[in-house]
Amino acid sequence: MSPELVELALHKQRLQIRSADQRAALIHHAQGFAPVFRGVDKVVDGVLWARNNAPILSGIGIFVLVARPRAALRWFRRGWLGWQLVRRARNLVS
Template identity: 75%
Template sequence: MSPELVELALRKQRLQLRSAEEREALVEHARAFAPVFSGIDRIADSVRWARSNAPILSGVAIFVLVARPRAALRWARRGWVGWQLFRRVQKLVS
């Protein structure tokens, strides 16, 4: 084998080792974000559940509106503020 090919093979091997070390470091750093990602997953699951059970949620909302109008209006205000906050964050992200 020529010396150039040996040098190339050694360089390739060193690069592969370095890549493996960098990959391990990246995985280690990404572990810090695991709680954030699990929280986002829980929120996404909740939104999916709410979308699939919209008639039930509407019925509960109407019942609360009839039974306790002040509480319903208070929660409606909180929901509106939350919705506006969500829209602003969504615009910032995109």
């Protein structure tokens, strides 16, 4: 084997070792964000569940509206304010 090829192989090996060290460091530092990512995943799962079960949620909403109108209006107001907050946050992000 020529000395140039040996030198290239050694350089490649050093780069691979350095890359592995950087990958391990990144994984170690990113573990601090794991609880945040889990929380975001739970919220996304909840939104997807609500989208997939919209008829059930609508039925429950109608039942509560008939059975307890004041409570339903209170929850509607909270939901409306939450929806407005989400819309404004999306506008700020984009």
